[in-house]
Amino acid sequence: MTQNSGIAASTGSPGHAPHTHQVLIVGAGPTGLMLASELALAGVDVAIVEKRATQALSGLRAGGLHMRTLELLDQRGVGDQFVAEGQRFQIAPFHETMLDVSDTPTRRNYFLALPQSRFEAMLADRVAGQGVRIYRGQEVVDFRQDEEGVEAQLGDGTHLRSAYLVGCDGARSAIRKQGGIEFAGWEPSKSWLIAEARWREEPRWGIADDAHGTYALGKMEEPDRVRIVLVEHALNRGDQPRLEEVKALLVEVYGTDFGIHDPTWISRFTDQCRQAVAYRQGRLLLAGDAAHIHPPMGGQGLNMGVQDAFNLGWKLAQVVQGLSPDALLDTYQAERHPVADRVLRNAMAEVALQRRDPRSRALGEKMSELAAMDAPRKYLVAERAGLTIRYDLGGDHPLVGRRLPDLEIVAGGRTRTMYEYLHEGRPVLFAFAKGADPEKVAASDRVLRIAARCEATWDLPVLGPVEPPEALLVRPDGYVAWAGSLDDASLRDALGFWFGSDGV
Numbered sequence: 001m002t003q004n005s006g007i008a009a010s011t012g013s014p015g016h017a018p019h020t021h022q023v024l025i026v027g028a029g030p031t032g033l034m035l036a037s038e039l040a041l042a043g044v045d046v047a048i049v050e051k052r053a054t055q056a057l058s059g060l061r062a063g064g065l066h067m068r069t070l071e072l073l074d075q076r077g078v079g080d081q082f083v084a085e086g087q088r089f090q091i092a093p094f095h096e097t098m099l100d101v102s103d104t105p106t107r108r109n110y111f112l113a114l115p116q117s118r119f120e121a122m123l124a125d126r127v128a129g130q131g132v133r134i135y136r137g138q139e140v141v142d143f144r145q146d147e148e149g150v151e152a153q154l155g156d157g158t159h160l161r162s163a164y165l166v167g168c169d170g171a172r173s174a175i176r177k178q179g180g181i182e183f184a185g186w187e188p189s190k191s192w193l194i195a196e197a198r199w200r201e202e203p204r205w206g207i208a209d210d211a212h213g214t215y216a217l218g219k220m221e222e223p224d225r226v227r228i229v230l231v232e233h234a235l236n237r238g239d240q241p242r243l244e245e246v247k248a249l250l251v252e253v254y255g256t257d258f259g260i261h262d263p264t265w266i267s268r269f270t271d272q273c274r275q276a277v278a279y280r281q282g283r284l285l286l287a288g289d290a291a292h293i294h295p296p297m298g299g300q301g302l303n304m305g306v307q308d309a310f311n312l313g314w315k316l317a318q319v320v321q322g323l324s325p326d327a328l329l330d331t332y333q334a335e336r337h338p339v340a341d342r343v344l345r346n347a348m349a350e351v352a353l354q355r356r357d358p359r360s361r362a363l364g365e366k367m368s369e370l371a372a373m374d375a376p377r378k379y380l381v382a383e384r385a386g387l388t389i390r391y392d393l394g395g396d397h398p399l400v401g402r403r404l405p406d407l408e409i410v411a412g413g414r415t416r417t418m419y420e421y422l423h424e425g426r427p428v429l430f431a432f433a434k435g436a437d438p439e440k441v442a443a444s445d446r447v448l449r450i451a452a453r454c455e456a457t458w459d460l461p462v463l464g465p466v467e468p469p470e471a472l473l474v475r476p477d478g479y480v481a482w483a484g485s486l487d488d489a490s491l492r493d494a495l496g497f498w499f500g501s502d503g504v
């Protein structure tokens with residue numbers, strides 16, 4: 001691979017090859033697929049390079065979708081399709097307790113169990129329907145950026161040129177490494193073996209624990225198959241463990257290996273937590289596991305990747321379409337880096353709570369007690385669900401920087417939910433004050449303007465009741481960019497900053 005991928009001295013000459021695509025995404029995992037879908041929705045010519053020949057995925061990986069991810073799917077009008085494929089749970093595990101999540105103020109007040117393989121297949125169908133090209137069975141082996149674009153080389157020697165390249169190529173991201181972007185964080189202290197195999201002797205189903213931690217043997221759809229998660233007694237790092245290692249650990253813990261054989265998946269994960277120090281380097285961007293990794297406790301990885309994609313998609317679309325300066329892309333790192341930092345720290349706390357020494361156990365008991373109390377429970381549930389995110393966008397109103405709640409409003413004599421207005425991925429200016437006319441605001445045609453009536457108070461997760469402002473400007477990702485009165489000069493500034501040259 002070419003080591004120097006920094007912006008080379010530009011020729012700026014007209015001799016550059018034309019772009020093959022406006023944006024090239026590396027990796028068709030959940031993050032890359034969602035980003036492609038968002039870009040295609042905005043009318044961008046986007047393609048994906050994926051080294052897997054098909055979308056098939058071995059092993060379980062992510063088990064489902066948290067509330068905020070479901071809301072994002074609702075924002076595009078496809079939430080019901082995904083919910084129909086999964087199973088709803090109104091409880092969430094926290095350390096050794098189960099938390100009730102049913103009173104969370106969102107239409108999607110549950111965790112949706114949906115295997116990553118199914119989620120990816122559904123997203124792949126969506127992007128295929130949107131006309132996104134996927135170069136399957138192909139690997140990006142090299143890339144180089146200049147002032148006008150990025151040139152990626154595929155394994156078969158094909159060269160693809162694009163205005164921006166986004167590395168959604170997972171935890172071992174070659175794109176991140178080649179970009180020379182530091183993956184800073186914490187070294188592993190513990191490792192786990194995970195496997196799916198057939199058994200001859202019926203396993204002792206459920207959770208077991210000892211001084212090292214917990215072990216889980218779970219039933220799979222096929223009756224003679226078992227899903228195994230075992231904490232290792234010493235830290236191991238190799239990510240391709242052998243069946244013999246799983247068998248040996250089973251014997252050590254259970255006195256038998258249950259005759260496991262014919263594995264379809266064996267893997268190892270550790271508790272290392274790392275985050276790219278930069279999510280952007282010129283025309284190169286990183287999202288999903290390529291930008292942050294942590295152990296799977298709390299089930300956040302896939303969800304964070306999808307949310308990265310929602311944050312980046314509309315911004316990148318506006319930049320490649322010449323509507324916004326490329327400085328808008330800097331807000332991607334400013335907003336998403338702190339979110340992942342928080343998730344990494346929470347995952348480290350959950351690993352620490354799993355320690356089995358008497359003092360850690362005492363701390364765990366205390367935490368479980370606290371988690372069962374109403375206010376901490378609501379906080380823990382909302383945070384893990386992705387509902388407490390507040391981007392630092394300035395502004396006094398408590399809604400600014402937070403997600404728009406999916407409440408019903410009445411506009412033009414019809415009752416609709418607010419997310420229905422986000423289906424096209426356009427910015428929306430809602431005016432709730434009596435007689436206020438958003439059509440009078442000078443803004444681009446892209447900004448949807450809706451005069452509506454709404455409830456007198458809105459119930460926000462953790463914050464509780466909040467009075468809605470006279471007007472709200474909502475970004476295509478469903479976060480509130482501005483709140484106030486239509487006459488405020490700050491509205492013009494917000495329109496210009498977020499929605500570019502034709503925004504005012």
Ligand SMILES: Cc1cc2nc3c(=O)[nH]c(=O)nc-3n(C[C@H](O)[C@H](O)[C@H](O)COP(=O)(O)OP(=O)(O)OC[C@H]3O[C@@H](n4cnc5c(N)ncnc54)[C@H](O)[C@@H]3O)c2cc1C
Binds near residue numbers: 032051060169171
């Ligand atoms: C055991 C386990 C349990 C997990 N449990 C959960 C959970 O409960 N909840 C949750 O939210 N998350 C969970 N995760 C994490 C989740 O699986 C990841 O966060 C998620 O897959 C990240 O998506 P991604 O698209 O960013 O990366 P990936 O899914 O890793 O996708 C990257 C894609 O890039 C492709 N690729 C890589 N390099 C190249 C290249 N050079 N050229 C072309 N293509 C390339 C790969 O083939 C792959 O398809 C779990 C993970 C594991 C391992």
